[in-house]
Amino acid sequence: MTEDVLTPLIRHVALSNLNQAYADSLDLGDLASWQGCFTPDGLYKAQGRENFDRGLPLAAILCDGKGMFQDRVSVISRIMVYAPRSLRHVVGAPRIISASGELIRARASFSIFHTLPHEPTALLSVGRYEDEVLANGAGEMRFRSRVAVYDSLLIPNSLVYPL
Amino acid sequence: MTEDVLTPLIRHVALSNLNQAYADSLDLGDLASWQGCFTPDGLYKAQGRENFDRGLPLAAILCDGKGMFQDRVSVISRIMVYAPRSLRHVVGAPRIISASGELIRARASFSIFHTLPHEPTALLSVGRYEDEVLANGAGEMRFRSRVAVYDSLLIPNSLVYPL
Amino acid sequence: MTEDVLTPLIRHVALSNLNQAYADSLDLGDLASWQGCFTPDGLYKAQGRENFDRGLPLAAILCDGKGMFQDRVSVISRIMVYAPRSLRHVVGAPRIISASGELIRARASFSIFHTLPHEPTALLSVGRYEDEVLANGAGEMRFRSRVAVYDSLLIPNSLVYPL
Numbered sequence: 170m171t172e173d174v175l176t177p178l179i180r181h182v183a184l185s186n187l188n189q190a191y192a193d194s195l196d197l198g199d200l201a202s203w204q205g206c207f208t209p210d211g212l213y214k215a216q217g218r219e220n221f222d223r224g225l226p227l228a229a230i231l232c233d234g235k236g237m238f239q240d241r242v243s244v245i246s247r248i249m250v251y252a253p254r255s256l257r258h259v260v261g262a263p264r265i266i267s268a269s270g271e272l273i274r275a276r277a278s279f280s281i282f283h284t285l286p287h288e289p290t291a292l293l294s295v296g297r298y299e300d301e302v303l304a305n306g307a308g309e310m311r312f313r314s315r316v317a318v319y320d321s322l323l324i325p326n327s328l329v330y331p332l
Numbered sequence: 333m334t335e336d337v338l339t340p341l342i343r344h345v346a347l348s349n350l351n352q353a354y355a356d357s358l359d360l361g362d363l364a365s366w367q368g369c370f371t372p373d374g375l376y377k378a379q380g381r382e383n384f385d386r387g388l389p390l391a392a393i394l395c396d397g398k399g400m401f402q403d404r405v406s407v408i409s410r411i412m413v414y415a416p417r418s419l420r421h422v423v424g425a426p427r428i429i430s431a432s433g434e435l436i437r438a439r440a441s442f443s444i445f446h447t448l449p450h451e452p453t454a455l456l457s458v459g460r461y462e463d464e465v466l467a468n469g470a471g472e473m474r475f476r477s478r479v480a481v482y483d484s485l486l487i488p489n490s491l492v493y494p495l
Numbered sequence: 496m497t498e499d500v501l502t503p504l505i506r507h508v509a510l511s512n513l514n515q516a517y518a519d520s521l522d523l524g525d526l527a528s529w530q531g532c533f534t535p536d537g538l539y540k541a542q543g544r545e546n547f548d549r550g551l552p553l554a555a556i557l558c559d560g561k562g563m564f565q566d567r568v569s570v571i572s573r574i575m576v577y578a579p580r581s582l583r584h585v586v587g588a589p590r591i592i593s594a595s596g597e598l599i600r601a602r603a604s605f606s607i608f609h610t611l612p613h614e615p616t617a618l619l620s621v622g623r624y625e626d627e628v629l630a631n632g633a634g635e636m637r638f639r640s641r642v643a644v645y646d647s648l649l650i651p652n653s654l655v656y657p658l
Contacts, residue, residue, distance in 0.1 A: 177345060192408065259422055292445070296420065
């Protein structure tokens with residue numbers, strides 16, 4: 170019975186930690202850690218709200234499988250050299266939508282700010298993450314799928330960094 | 333003794349889930365779910381900081397009882413047709429101020445962004461929620477009262493949507 | 496064994512509560528409570544990202560020990576009279592970086608908005624807190640050290656309030 174009470178608490182904290190690990194990776198520019206937040210066959214997508222809600226495939230960024238993640242990481246690494254900018258994710262608490270077996274579906278709201286050298290910080294994007302998360306034996310969670318659904322089609326810069 | 337340790341954890345996660353369910357309802361435009369976050373005799377108010385701090389009654393939005401909630405829901409539904417905009421709530425963690433019997437008083441900071449079609453996302457409002465929350469037998473929480481205390485009297489658009 | 500499962504949950508909630516108590520203190524203008532979030536020999540620093548990352552000592556605000564905290568509190572109290580402004584902290588979930596013995600190292604992302612009378616709310620600063628936290632016997636946590644690392648060197652007003 171204690172187990173039943175504990176499960177939602179453990180999941181909440183584990184999901185919160187995964188969300189923060191993801192945000193930290195991007196905000197600290199640690200792209201290997203970013204990729205490490207996903208399962209080996211994981212999927213990442215950044216998609217506008219309209220396209221997501223209508224089930225359309227069009228996405229600003231798509232990483233499906235290891236090769237596409239590594240391509241994205243090397244593109245970003247090059248861009249960080251000639252156009253450095255720092256990101257800041259402020260993410261709301263995770264909300265579990267459903268949990269069946271090992272798969273958890275969850276959602277979280279995000280606000281992302283960016284700062285260019287010698288400029289004031291500005292709002293980059295807001296939206297929600299729609300996640301499918303798997304826990305391994307040690308209770309650590311990874312994204313099998315994360316879709317960053319952004320609210321505005323207008324994003325100050327062409328989208329290079331994942332949201 | 334384990335029970336004593338668990339109670340604050342259970343409350344924290346239940347409050348967090350209620351806050352996110354509330355935010356999701358408004359961000360997804362699901363107004364029935366928004367109303368469902370309140371007890372049947374629940375109260376919602378959006379009030380400027382000065383008025384709240386001085387205990388003045390003036391409020392930009394007041395829903396006290398089922399009828400006023402339904403009026404608000406139908407006003408919003410009409411407005412969403414001719415002036416669609418999407419909201420995004422990014423809410424800080426809940427903080428329990430006091431708990432006596434079944435009644436919990438809690439607070440959370442909010443930032444709310446809005447996006448009109450073909451426009452970039454902008455900041456709508458920031459402030460704090462001052463909440464009175466009741467748990468039912470199943471441990472699910474509902475607002476008996478939520479006051480959204482916004483920091484600026486100047487809000488880009490006349491306040492139609494709840495904060 | 497239950498103890499092992501519970502410890503990270505208890506820490507997560509206690510850290511979250513400390514972060515919100517800190518934010519509430521500043522947002523409500525309760526500077527005694529702000530000081531009370533630190534241990535008696537606690538340290539607070541607001542430092543730009545570049546300086547922090549390079550280990551440079553230059554900091555916009557430094558409070559090291561009781562006397563410096565009280566100096567800062569009295570400066571702020573005077574400024575609040577002739578230039579009132581309200582702050583709003585929206586802080587992401589805490590992430591524990593390491594825990595050894597009683598000392599916990601943790602991180603959290605922050606966004607801070609400010610509102611002057613008769614003006615719309617604006618973004619003041621974003622960044623991350625790098626914290627060293629100690630729990631007392633009652634399980635209450637205090638900052639032994641909090642460094643607010645802000646992303647932009649350009650801050651709309653000279654930094655008077657702690658971030």
